[in-house]
Amino acid sequence: MSYEYRPLHQETLRRIIRTRAITVNGRVQIDLDPEARWAIIQNVSDAEVYIGNSTVNNTNGFKLSPGDSIAFNFLPGFEIYAYANNKEIRVMEVE
Numbered sequence: 001m002s003y004e005y006r007p008l009h010q011e012t013l014r015r016i017i018r019t020r021a022i023t024v025n026g027r028v029q030i031d032l033d034p035e036a037r038w039a040i041i042q043n044v045s046d047a048e049v050y051i052g053n054s055t056v057n058n059t060n061g062f063k064l065s066p067g068d069s070i071a072f073n074f075l076p077g078f079e080i081y082a083y084a085n086n087k088e089i090r091v092m093e094v095e
Contacts, residue, residue: 017093024049024084027056034076036093041080042069045087056083
């Protein structure tokens with residue numbers, strides 16, 4: 001099965017699967033719906049949140065400043081983790 005990666009602004013999004021708020025206290029795995037192709041994460045807190053793999057922390061993660069967002073286009077089985085000290089993020093999963 002081939003899969004074509006396109007930038008979010010060129011992608012035809014079929015539907016929003018779910019949106020939710022997640023409180024990140026320590027390292028937290030963001031559970032993704034198996035049907036999702038995109039995850040959009042927004043930091044709605046007043047301090048940095050770090051995004052990465054299962055070893056993410058404040059020294060090796062991708063820093064998401066307050067108000068910033070990031071979009072991931074991924075295949076099934078992809079894992080995203082967040083790290084922060086009791087901060088909130090919003091996650092939207094899209095097919």
